Amino acid sequence: MKKIKEIVVLSGKGGTGKTSVAASFALIAGKDAIIADCDVDAANMHLVLKPNFAHSQVYCGGDVAVLNQDSCTLCGKCKEVCRFGAVDFSNGRYTIKDLDCEGCGYCSHVCPSGAITMVERKSGDLFISHIKNGSQMVHAKLSPGAENSGKLVAQVKTNAGRIAGEVGCEYVIADGAPGIGCPVASSLSGASLAVMVTEPTKSALHDLKRVLTVAKRFNVRPLCIINKYNINSDQTAVIKEFIEKEGITHLADIPFDSSFVKAMGQAKSIIEVDSKMKALLEETWGKVKEIAQTV
Amino acid sequence: MNSSKSCIKLAIASGKGGTGKTLLSTNLAALIAESQNVLLVDLDVEEPNDSIFFQGKLKAVLPQHKMIPEWDSEKCTLCGLCAKVCNFGAVVDLGTSISITPPLCHNCYACSELCPVDALPMVESHMGDINLFDNGKLTLLEGRLNTNEEHSVPLIEKVHKEVEKNYSHIKYQIFDSPPGTSCPVVAATSKCHYVILVTEPTPFGLNDLVMAVEMLKVYDKPMGVIINRDGAGNEKIEEFCEKEGVDMLGKIPYDMEIARAYSRGELLLGNGSYKAIISNIFNAIEKLHL
Numbered sequence: 001m002k003k004i005k006e007i008v009v010l011s012g013k014g015g016t017g018k019t020s021v022a023a024s025f026a027l028i029a030g031k032d033a034i035i036a037d038c039d040v041d042a043a044n045m046h047l048v049l050k051p052n053f054a055h056s057q058v059y060c061g062g063d064v065a066v067l068n069q070d071s072c073t074l075c076g077k078c079k080e081v082c083r084f085g086a087v088d089f090s091n092g093r094y095t096i097k098d099l100d101c102e103g104c105g106y107c108s109h110v111c112p113s114g115a116i117t118m119v120e121r122k123s124g125d126l127f128i129s130h131i132k133n134g135s136q137m138v139h140a141k142l143s144p145g146a147e148n149s150g151k152l153v154a155q156v157k158t159n160a161g162r163i164a165g166e167v168g169c170e171y172v173i174a175d176g177a178p179g180i181g182c183p184v185a186s187s188l189s190g191a192s193l194a195v196m197v198t199e200p201t202k203s204a205l206h207d208l209k210r211v212l213t214v215a216k217r218f219n220v221r222p223l224c225i226i227n228k229y230n231i232n233s234d235q236t237a238v239i240k241e242f243i244e245k246e247g248i249t250h251l252a253d254i255p256f257d258s259s260f261v262k263a264m265g266q267a268k269s270i271i272e273v274d275s276k277m278k279a280l281l282e283e284t285w286g287k288v289k290e291i292a293q294t295v
Numbered sequence: 296m297n298s299s300k301s302c303i304k305l306a307i308a309s310g311k312g313g314t315g316k317t318l319l320s321t322n323l324a325a326l327i328a329e330s331q332n333v334l335l336v337d338l339d340v341e342e343p344n345d346s347i348f349f350q351g352k353l354k355a356v357l358p359q360h361k362m363i364p365e366w367d368s369e370k371c372t373l374c375g376l377c378a379k380v381c382n383f384g385a386v387v388d389l390g391t392s393i394s395i396t397p398p399l400c401h402n403c404y405a406c407s408e409l410c411p412v413d414a415l416p417m418v419e420s421h422m423g424d425i426n427l428f429d430n431g432k433l434t435l436l437e438g439r440l441n442t443n444e445e446h447s448v449p450l451i452e453k454v455h456k457e458v459e460k461n462y463s464h465i466k467y468q469i470f471d472s473p474p475g476t477s478c479p480v481v482a483a484t485s486k487c488h489y490v491i492l493v494t495e496p497t498p499f500g501l502n503d504l505v506m507a508v509e510m511l512k513v514y515d516k517p518m519g520v521i522i523n524r525d526g527a528g529n530e531k532i533e534e535f536c537e538k539e540g541v542d543m544l545g546k547i548p549y550d551m552e553i554a555r556a557y558s559r560g561e562l563l564l565g566n567g568s569y570k571a572i573i574s575n576i577f578n579a580i581e582k583l584h585l
Contacts, residue, residue, distance in 0.1 A: 012342055014474045015313010019499070041477040042310045042503045063382060083403055099514070104403035105382045118382070144510030145481040150445065178312035178474050179341035182445040202560035203317060203344040210342060213442040231551065232558040265528040267498040
């Protein structure tokens with residue numbers, strides 16, 4: 001069997017069009033790709049691809065300390081060692097502040113009476129769905145304010161890879177998170193290619209440079225799409241010069257026009273409302289596939 | 296809330312990225328700076344962009360460190376306790392040595408302090424910087440995470456501490472926060488008195504706004520909403536805000552000239568009608584009597 005190719009879509013800056021590009025690739029690839037929404041703390045792919053939430057499982061990202069008042073001897077060691085200010089002492093008793101607990105378990109190790117136990121904390125849900133193009137999608141919802149979204153991203157990707165293997169499809173298309181933090185690192189880990197979607201703004205170029213260093217650290221080859229290239233042609237030229245100098249393959253320039261606004265308003269992919277855009281993105285996905293065969 | 300409040304800490308956040316947090320933060324700060332001192336704090340430490348919009352002088356770089364364990368092979372007896380107590384897989388017992396993966400470390404000190412022979416002292420590790428820019432009445436503090444770091448929360452907390460230590464005399468403090476709804480946003484917004492969520496009138500904007508509001512309600516944060524790119528869609532953001540009891544603070548129109556100014560790294564205040572939009576938002580904030 002051929003090795004499954006994982007294509008992750010990233011940008012550094014938010015709002016440059018990652019989801020638009022990833023959803024277009026997903027619809028074009030059809031049954032050739034399993035979709036993984038790795039932007040788990042602001043997931044949007046489901047709005048376009050209309051998954052059926054066929055299968056769901058609880059995601060536990062870590063532990064939380066639970067203190068049994070009956071066994072507590074009020075020695076205060078737990079409060080002493082906690083670096084996160086999660087142990088509170090008031091009205092003559094110690095309590096754990098759930099929201100501040102990091103789940104490290106240090107308190108449970110120093111408690112002389114075994115009053116503190118670590119229990120798994122639910123921090124989200126993971127879904128495996130059928131989507132409107134006949135393929136499948138793995139997506140998730142992180143609980144509000146939860147930690148360890150990188151671990152959830154890893155689970156989304158593992159499931160997507162497993163399904164791709166089971167149904168014999170060659171690609172996993174992963175929509176990534178903005179920034180350079182743990183969910184981004186997790187989505188790059190083990191990926192075949194990173195499609196960087198940028199836009200001609202000074203902010204986007206600054207952010208692109210930073211996420212490129214992360215891709216380099218994970219040894220993932222970056223490719224680049226300049227979205228909304230027509231909003232500032234001078235800045236587009238600056239970006240082109242930069243990516244050429246870096247030896248990054250430039251895949252496509254996508255124009256910004258009213259069809260984008262229309263597609264967004266209807267929660268549709270851009271290729272569903274504009275035939276020229278469809279042709280452009282089909283050609284782009286073709287290039288991605290070709291390059292994926294070489295890595 | 297804060298009873299001895301001498302300053303007003305406003306967080307600018309959003310669920311979805313790219314909705315206009317930086318646009319609003321920089322312009323609002325610049326507007327306030329026309330009449331009084333203002334502190335702008337860039338807490339989007341993974342991708343800080345505020346400094347692009349100001350020509351101010353970089354006055355200081357404050358290196359920021361976190362504490363991580365370092366293995367002392369001479370002292371170590373290979374008892375394996377450190378690996379057993381690490382709940383994050385950052386310390387692993389390889390049998391003949393102890394391996395430490397700093398990006399996985401949550402800096403809890405358990406391995407270090409529980410080691411019976413002090414073979415894992417905590418040492419400083421550079422995680423990023425706080426950059427201080429001086430721009431007349433506007434002071435910009437920028438948190439900037441090293442690109443080989445994956446956890447932004449420790450740096451965000453350091454920036455908050457720096458603000459509390461040295462800048463509590465400045466009345467208006469604007470905290471440009473990271474996107475999303477997970478731990479970095481909580482770290483950025485939790486010390487603020489009020490959170491302004493910037494959204495856009497699309498199904499995507501609404502979806503992520505709903506999640507952001509849900510998150511802030513867990514922490515009991517008072518909040519308001521600004522609709523950016525108003526006119527580009529017809530999602531029922533206002534209806535949602537009314538239903539949830541969230542303040543509507545204003546709108547920024549869908550306008551290609553605003554997008555172009557932003558793309559060049561320029562503020563909007565040179566244009567009278569754009570300045571009026573930002574002024575109206577500031578007036579709405581003042582009316583909240585925070």
